[in-house]
Amino acid sequence: MAEKAVTAPFDGAFIQNVPAADANTVEKALATAYGLYRDRSSWIPKHKRLEILRKTAEIIKERREDLALQAAREGGKPLPDSLVEIDRAADGVENCIEVIRAEGGNVIPMGVNAASVGRMAFTQFEPIGVVVAVSAFNHPFNLIVHQVAPAVATGCPVIVKPAEATPISCFNFVDILREAGLPEEWCQVVVPENREISTSLVTDARVAFFSFIGSGKVGWSLRSQLAPGARCALEHGGAAPVIYAKDADMAASLPLLAKGGLYHAGQVCVSVQRVFADATVAGDLADGLAELALKMKVGDPTLPDTEVGPIIKKSEADRIEEWIKEAVDGGAKLVCGGERLSDSLIQPTILLNPPPDVRVSQMEIFGPVICVYSYDNMDDALAQANSLPVAFQAAVFTQNLDTALYAYKHLDGTAIMVNDHTAFRVDWMPFAGARQSGHGVGGIPFTIHEMQTEKMMVMRSSAI
Amino acid sequence: MAEKAVTAPFDGAFIQNVPAADANTVEKALATAYGLYRDRSSWIPKHKRLEILRKTAEIIKERREDLALQAAREGGKPLPDSLVEIDRAADGVENCIEVIRAEGGNVIPMGVNAASVGRMAFTQFEPIGVVVAVSAFNHPFNLIVHQVAPAVATGCPVIVKPAEATPISCFNFVDILREAGLPEEWCQVVVPENREISTSLVTDARVAFFSFIGSGKVGWSLRSQLAPGARCALEHGGAAPVIYAKDADMAASLPLLAKGGLYHAGQVCVSVQRVFADATVAGDLADGLAELALKMKVGDPTLPDTEVGPIIKKSEADRIEEWIKEAVDGGAKLVCGGERLSDSLIQPTILLNPPPDVRVSQMEIFGPVICVYSYDNMDDALAQANSLPVAFQAAVFTQNLDTALYAYKHLDGTAIMVNDHTAFRVDWMPFAGARQSGHGVGGIPFTIHEMQTEKMMVMRSSAI
Amino acid sequence: MAEKAVTAPFDGAFIQNVPAADANTVEKALATAYGLYRDRSSWIPKHKRLEILRKTAEIIKERREDLALQAAREGGKPLPDSLVEIDRAADGVENCIEVIRAEGGNVIPMGVNAASVGRMAFTQFEPIGVVVAVSAFNHPFNLIVHQVAPAVATGCPVIVKPAEATPISCFNFVDILREAGLPEEWCQVVVPENREISTSLVTDARVAFFSFIGSGKVGWSLRSQLAPGARCALEHGGAAPVIYAKDADMAASLPLLAKGGLYHAGQVCVSVQRVFADATVAGDLADGLAELALKMKVGDPTLPDTEVGPIIKKSEADRIEEWIKEAVDGGAKLVCGGERLSDSLIQPTILLNPPPDVRVSQMEIFGPVICVYSYDNMDDALAQANSLPVAFQAAVFTQNLDTALYAYKHLDGTAIMVNDHTAFRVDWMPFAGARQSGHGVGGIPFTIHEMQTEKMMVMRSSAI
């Protein structure tokens, strides 16, 4: 079997090979998964699935350090943040259990008009069918959990394709599932040899649900190629805006914004990217962020005190460097950073007032860059914040209640943080890109909902 | 049959007689209601009940002016506010329809452990049984709607005892129900000749649900006398506190507080009574309230421009006068008002810094009196606000988000308004006295919930 | 402006012309709708929208006879059923009001782990954006209500394209909306000159939500052409299966099945099409259905006693005739019907045991045809029922509880009726095609949900 090499983004060191899937392998995976789905007698009872997930959570907790170190090495997210990721992953698995135990269906009122007399109706949940999950590199363990654990919980056979850069965490999770009792065929990992095979996997008519985390361009293109009947969840990025009012508490907000924008070198889909600050404080804010950015330890993600690690691959680091340069050439003030420390490392960067038409103002940077834009009028800032075709999480910093509510109301997005950064997330909250930022609603309970169909029973009887 | 005379609180004018119920009449009412409940074949189907309520809402809307004028005359609430009351009542009836149409029961998850395998379970709602509703005078039409319309909606036979002072609005509503198609026996009005008969009604073993709006003393005493098996909802009052921070917007808040405290001469169970204001603004606040109070038109509630009407009866006006005097004697500054304009009218009154141990600081005034207490430290104010055994609605005025949240967190109560007065209410929101202020949760959807039992069906089958 | 002629399917009589939209008109409609959406200051407040809908429901009720007659004439559904349709439409508008009044958002728990301490979070609903609704002919008034009223309720600007055959009912509804106070630009009707213009409307980047009722082939194809970021709801058909056990109550079930299969000449997406009956009763069942079918009055849909009206157009009637012939040629027993009475009328038809590979066994007939298949083994029948790529509503007839539950569990579909026909629907219940039968969940409350985004506010504060 062909193999693919996994290397560390920090220094390019070889980590290990993983098996690559050819067309045949993918076909077999689909046939297996679909066969399971269409044969109810093979289904794993709900309480058994919950036992498997309980055991899964336990094992993750036991191996948290190893899993975190491994994720940090292949994915480049610094170890302390990778430990958080593993803890969240265990919690996410437990959340799956909780949701399945709590939500059993709904009662539909009957008898409330003449047409519905003599009936009672309720629903139960059923697995939607074969799930194909295509994942991203930036949270290599927890994203897999978000896409795969709900499938296990709901009883969907799942085929998962990890990011090419970070397959090992995926294999690790799936191995744990199997160790916890999940029969192999219920969760299959494939790393297709090429994009053509990937696409054939995703667009196969046997796929009921396609879960995708990655670039919007790829995601929406795949949506358009899905087979009739296939549903999808897409989670892309944005260029998360922050409204920073002049009455905001700067001391409290600086570390939040710095973390929210530079954490994992900004490779987070809701990373703080565009901070619109009142003109009276914009300069101070940029300077304050720079001060924190300069203190951040940049380097090897497997070390316990690294705060900013590598960019996932050289071409991406090249791109980020180029965008920064474009912004500075266009008139942005480089308050700090901008330097390329190595093939993979970029110094955390604070830009003041990049022009509106450069890429860093228009598109997701996905790098360790925060742009501060000075505004005179909050409505203008809100209009600028809302001017992109993407909209995901956003934030407002202010001490004033009306200002907070005003920004909440007027900012596009699905989650508006008040006095917190845009990358705030807990795994049970809804997490949904609006407009081109995504499709469907992520977050464990919501993914579980999307991976189920609700099947109603309407009983008609003269006895009712 | 004995009768009781209804008179106008404003001037004591005779309005009309209503029939008084002796022990025999009450016994018949109970026997009728219980007989209906125990005979399922007599139950009115849900969709018929909804039709009756639809028609009821229509008739109320058609007669709003008449109903409002009548309510204003017997209850003393000024006409503009009585019109609002009638509109709310019609809306409340519609809300009953909405809730019945929307809520049909719940599914209970099964199959999530070994003990629950092979089962499906769901609930449906059933009427709880005979409802006895004892009502208050201060919203003579809408309170009846709140207690009676949910009973009709849920299919409970209901016996309603209006306040002695304001039975006509009750009869009006019940007449409308009957005109709309409700068979007479499903909603019976009784005005017992004396308290002994009232008590025997409330404490009868055939009563499944006792709904009471009135004084806490009476309510809790009746609770202790209920028959085994009877449930109850009690809605008493409080002495609603407001925290007024120094950064509050005074221009915006003055009319809200004046309305919230003096509306219906303060005869509202969540009326603004105790305003704890930062010492730097307390004086200005009291003066500002006084200015508005002095402008209010006090007088005949049936006139379209009256803002403050009569106290419901002379003895109550005497009591209020006495409490004001006690406070002033104890050191409170009488900023405005305090005068007795007639047997029934009291000038709207603003007191500054009544001592903590006088009755106006300790008990519900239920009169046109707002007390402003100056504070140096908000925590002390919060402690004082929370120091009574009652807790219902409360409020905080501030422009600062943290202050708002802090007050929300620390104020006792079930509803904390931010930059609004304590008497804010819409009829679908939960409305519940905490501690001694009440029992159960009022508000149309919640009362409907309380007047139903949830009946579960668990199907066990090898086929599941 | 170009126009399109609307004619009666029964006899081809000209009814009236409606304006046809060219590319320019469609572009203007999109620009208008998108402009409204992007300018929050133009949004109609929620309570105003509810007032408009209240008035709309009233007007519909006032004009029910006219609206029904008009719908019957252009759409061919017999008058009695068209009256039911108008009543349901009015009820659906009221349901919109109810849902908006009842559902305001959700609270997301915070403080339940270290990462969520110091926060409170809740959501509010916002309109998703521009809705484009493409509708079908078979319920020309109520389908429009299902697609348009939720848009009005949620505050989405909507552009609606009625079925070419039945635009008048759509114009009627939209006229009522406007009469009730909806500004014209919030709901625009377009009847594009050709399919190219239609497609450009649907796939425009300004469209946030595409609602489609019609053929699966067209629907899924349009899904694949949607702009990035656009969501969709598709409602197609199926070939609804019924499991008929030997212990079913034949006297009770015959009229239900006959109605469910032949109502509106079977032009209903959940029409009873494939009845799998136990071999011991299949013949009697087919004979019983034939007896009822033969009694049905076939003819002019505008007459008050017509039970089965015309097929929507000649080419469709030709197709149905051909499918029947194919089945009979293939070995099906023609128990009754099969005759072409006119260009538009087909005699209600009962077929016994069509072979599995003919079109009537494989695809949606959308005509007045019920197929009865005899089975020896219920599992085989279930497998056959589930063998198509479509799955919507289904039914089981039996007196046995275990059999009912077994069929409920094993039948594919989103709603399984017990002792009722597959076309049972009330407008507030979920109505969703599974697999290729649709996308998203229809039914007023669910469409309202889909036309909104949920916007979360996360407040972070040291005061929490």
Add this chain to the structure above:
Amino acid sequence: MAEKAVTAPFDGAFIQNVPAADANTVEKALATAYGLYRDRSSWIPKHKRLEILRKTAEIIKERREDLALQAAREGGKPLPDSLVEIDRAADGVENCIEVIRAEGGNVIPMGVNAASVGRMAFTQFEPIGVVVAVSAFNHPFNLIVHQVAPAVATGCPVIVKPAEATPISCFNFVDILREAGLPEEWCQVVVPENREISTSLVTDARVAFFSFIGSGKVGWSLRSQLAPGARCALEHGGAAPVIYAKDADMAASLPLLAKGGLYHAGQVCVSVQRVFADATVAGDLADGLAELALKMKVGDPTLPDTEVGPIIKKSEADRIEEWIKEAVDGGAKLVCGGERLSDSLIQPTILLNPPPDVRVSQMEIFGPVICVYSYDNMDDALAQANSLPVAFQAAVFTQNLDTALYAYKHLDGTAIMVNDHTAFRVDWMPFAGARQSGHGVGGIPFTIHEMQTEKMMVMRSSAI
């Protein structure tokens, strides 16, 4: 300090002493608990409470055998069933965690009429205050969990009074809570020296919520003595009825009914007591039950193969013996059992057709006795089943769907099992006595709900 001796009901053997609480001790407990509640700064954060409960569940699982043996010894429930009890208890603790994590409050819709414009409103949950829990002997560990764990979960200080007969399991659970990190003062166990002290504890004005499991007579009496403002949950018993239709599957139902009626010697509040069987099968049913009853191993509850253990005390066994005698003297056929094997052991007993006026037909037997009543007409049987002032869980056995629905509809009760015994319970389902059988709704999620108040925040702002 005074002590109370705990002895084994099986043979009266001394087990251990537990400390008895005098008036002083109870006063201190109340003062401590109330002090905690009124001092928000002492509250344990939600996520800490969840950690404590997680650890608690773990410890219970580790010690299940010991805990079960101990519970079996003091309470008399046979070991296999006691093991089930401990497992359920651990699961119940986990359910507490789940509920707290899933339910954070509710959003109340605003802006839906003119009065609510410019506002947003949502609720959060708060602990209701001091909980006093008085428990029963029959599930000595799990009932404590049901009453105490929700208090811990919600943050209510709790004082628990175990049944006099079975305090050790309570101490065991509370010790585990403390070992898991709960500060002692948050959960205090008291075994009052006498009933007067108990009553003073329950009726103290500092008690916010009184949770009681035990006899209806005591419960309702205590309800009438509660302080104003105190809420309560009462869980009493019934005399659970079963409707057994002639088409029921006897082979399948016999073991269920035998278990449901004789399990724990019938000392279960929803034990199968009154089986109304169609006259054609009543005799066979009674004989079949007798056959199973005679095979049951009666004896020492700590042995692994005991199926029926002792009655909790001699006086209760005397009472049961007397009721059986009364029934037989009155004409009941003693199909099997009725013998007193020792002071504590009674042979499982099946009675056929006891007269309707004997105690076993009128009151809860709480002993190993099943009565079978032959009926000719199901409506008569339903009327008899519903004739008592108690109503809790009930059941129907039939293969016919209409019969099942008919019985579900007509049986009084809050849970009607179809083809399962009346004692079916899982800990997350609602468990509520209707009428005199109880007050409030038990079951972990519901108790959590009752131990919280919902506190609404209404934000009014021009920015909304």
